[in-house]
Amino acid sequence: MSKALQILQKYWKHDAFRDPQEQIINAVLEGKDTFVLLPTGGGKSICYQIPGILLDGICLVISPLIALMKDQVENLQKKDIKAIALVGGISQNEIIDVLDNCQFGNYKFLYLSPERLQQDWIVDRLKELKISLIAIDEAHCVSQWGHDFRPAYLKISKLKEDFPAIPFLALTASATAKVQDDLIKQLALQDPKIFKKSFERKNIAYHVIKTENKLSKIKQTLSRNSESSIIYVSNRKACIDMSSQLNHLGFGSTYYHGGLSHKEKEKNRLLWMENKVQVIVATNAFGMGIDKPDVKTIIHVHLPQNLENYYQEVGRSGRNGKKAFGILLTSSSDIISAKSQFISILPDTSFLKNVYIKLNNYFQIAYGDGYNDNFSFNLNHFCSQYQFPILKTYNSIRFLDRQGIITLQNLFSEKIYLQFIIPSKEVIRYMSLNTHDEEIIASILRTYTGVFEMETAINPILIAKKSNTTEKNVLEAIYKMHQSNVIHLKIHTNDSNITFNEAREDELTINRVRKFLETQNQQKEEKFKKIVDYIENVSICKNKLLLTYFNQETILDCGICSTCILKNKKNNINLVHQVAALLQLEPYSSLEIENKLSITTEETIFALQELLEQNKILIHSNNKYFFKQ
Incomplete structure (x- = not known):
């Protein structure tokens, strides 16, 4: 039995590697630069973690998101493997302590963001470490043609000059052929071993559903599939609003976006990870490094920016191998809105x-x-x-x-800091005199327990949600307290x-x-045109469209996507006749047609598209279809 397999069994409790994990690990152990393209959920982290344990020294992991780093470090620490991360928001002295621990504390993994490499003194300290391997996670960020390009990633290749004998391992879950070639060049990989695995996820059913009532469709979907779900939206406000609506409908829900404090992100993430809520509503700030096997459904309420993002986000479902759903909801105005946005x-x-x-x-x-x-x-x-x-x-x-x-x-990085500078009794008196602001102040006191002892960063959006008001009202209450000498207020405006x-x-x-x-x-x-084509194309299997985008050809249809389901219906002609007969009586919306005839959304869409193409029906401005006289 190989040492790598012994490590896998000891720490990860798996009997065998997935293909091609073992070949990747062997290439790294042989000291070769390596490029790895494994689809989301393909087990990329093991490809550098096992060599990191086996090699003498510390594995440097360059990773783009704090959530990803935190998740990885926690998982390693639970296995009694010494790992540490340089996350944002820590002082220079704390960074020095972390690097001292790495140098003298027998740590096996050091995680840091690419932005840290822009600080020369940190790179100088890295040179003092016995680095055994440099792993670059989410390596597509290196390429300007990548979907999540980060300028700081371009600094990574300079580490080649500082560590010429150390192997580089670049890993990504989504990169077109052009991005692959570019990132290998940008990282200056020397004659790299290249490993690629099929992008096909046979257990995921990709569905595009056109609807003018997205909330109703979400309710229907979550009721049918009560397992863990992620709903992706395009902005922070939609995040909070959607989560609130779902809670009102009886679905346990929380939310996650980039504007939350670290503490709030962690609290909400754990609620979902531990299945205390069914749904987490999130912007694309959520997801990298989140490994939850039992996610059944991914729903996109708004159009993603590109197919790479969409593939990665949908790929967070079905990691337990069971059937899962990637559902993209679209309405008549979505393409125009997305074009304006992107x-x-x-x-x-x-x-x-x-x-x-x-x-x-x-x-x-x-x-x-x-x-x-x-x-x-x-x-x-x-x-x-x-x-x-x-x-x-x-x-x-x-x-x-x-x-x-x-x-x-x-x-x-603009933040609001405040500290109460009057005794708590006086704060209570102030609240009684300013009843309009009472709930806002109470929410601040409940949320930030240290506001009497130190300047504390305040998240106005969070306080607005907790006090059932608007962000504007929260800010006005804060400014009023400042003018009344209740608090000391500091706003970082640069x-x-x-x-x-x-x-x-x-x-x-x-x-x-x-x-x-x-x-x-x-x-x-x-890239935007490809997203539009993915939505509007009703003749080609959705799985085929995705695989073709990633330069992978397949002959067979998946049989489970929204397009394939329509193709396989034997009663399509009858469906068209039924819908036509209904619309001859009076106008109906697509949802009303679906309920009246007890047919699926896909069947409704198919029938309406057929009738529209035959020029037999039109659509009113109120989104109701009617039969032409």
């Missing part, structure tokens, strides 16, 4: 140049000056001064960062830091990167 905010060359020039003017940088100048920067103030749309401007500045023209750090890496040259600078911008925009538009 495509309309892309800057063209003219807009980018204008932002760059105004950015220099904002900091009073003269032509030919500015090299290595550093400034605090508030995006909202900048956009307000020049009447720029925020998201389009943000994308412009991110592009300048990716091209190395500027370096952007700590975007959107939401980022900008360093200019080049002297100002205006048109010359932008012309140099114009082609990259045009290519990037074209790529994002193409």
Whole structure:
């Protein structure tokens, strides 16, 4: 029995490796650079954790999300394997302590974000460690063609110069052929061993359901499938609203988004992980590194940005091998809304140049000056001064960062800190005199128990939810307390830091990167078209569409997706006649047709599409279909 298999059995209690885990581990143990493409749930972490245990020294794991790092470290620690992470929000002294532990404490794993590699003193400390392996998780982030590109990932290749004899292991769950080639180049992998596994998840049924009443469809789906579920939405407000609606309907629900405090994220995550609630409603901030085998259903309420994101998010279901569902709900307005959200905010060359020039003017940088100048920067103030749309401007500045023209750090780190500076008795008296704010203040006191002892970061959205009011009212109550000398208030308004890496040259600078911008925009538009095609194509198996996107061909239809179910119905013609007969009586919505005829959503959609194509029916502005006279 190999040592790797002994480790697997001892710590993970599995009798055998999944294909091709053992081959990957052997390549790493032989000291070879390795590229791994395993679909979500394919067991990527074991591919670096087992070599990390076997090799003499510490395995450095570069990972993009705190949630992922925390989850991995916790799992290793439960197995009595010494692991530690450099997460955000810790002081320099705490970082030094972590690195000292790694150097002198026999730790086997050190997790850190790619942004940490931008701090030279941390890289210098890493050089003092006995590093045995460098693993890059979510490696698609290295490529500018990847769906979640992070500029800081480009710094990783410099570690090759510092650790030339140490193998690199790059792992990802979703990368097209173009991204694969690019990330191998960007990471400077030397003659890498390449391992790929099929993207096909035979136990997942991919369904696209068109409906104008998404909440009703969610209720129906969750009632039929009472197991653990994730509902993905596009923004924080929708997150909170949807969770509240589900709780009102009797489904145990919590939520997760990037604006929550670390404590709140962890509390909500555990509620769901421990099956104390059925559903977690989340933005795409949730998911990486979340390994929950019993997830039955993934529902997308809004269109995902691309098929890579969609595949990864749906892939968090069915990891126990049982049948699972990936359901994408769409309405008539979704494509227009998504285009506005994803495509309309892309800057063209003219807009980018204008932002760059105004950015220099904002900091009073003269032509030919500015090299290595550093400034605090508030995006909202900048956009307000020049009447720029925020998201389009943000994308412009991110592009300048990716091209190395500027370096952007700590975007959107604005926080509200407060501390009560009067005794608790006086706070109670203040509440009695300001009854309109009483519940808000009580929620702050209940949520943040240390607010009398220290300045405490406050999450206004959370307090608004707990006190059943709006974020605006919470902020007004906080400002009123500050004016009344009840609290000490501190607001960090500089939401980022900008360093200019080049002297100002205006048109010359932008012309140099114009082609990259045009290519990037074209790529994002193409990715969006693929999402639209996935939704609208009712003739090709959904599983086939996904596999083709990832350059994998398959002959057989899956038989369980929404398209295949329609194809396999023998009574489609009768369905069309039934729907036509019903609409000849009076107009009905798709949901009303479904209920009247006791047919499925897929059958209803099929019949309506057939009648629309035959030009026999039309749709009113109130989303009711009627038969043409």
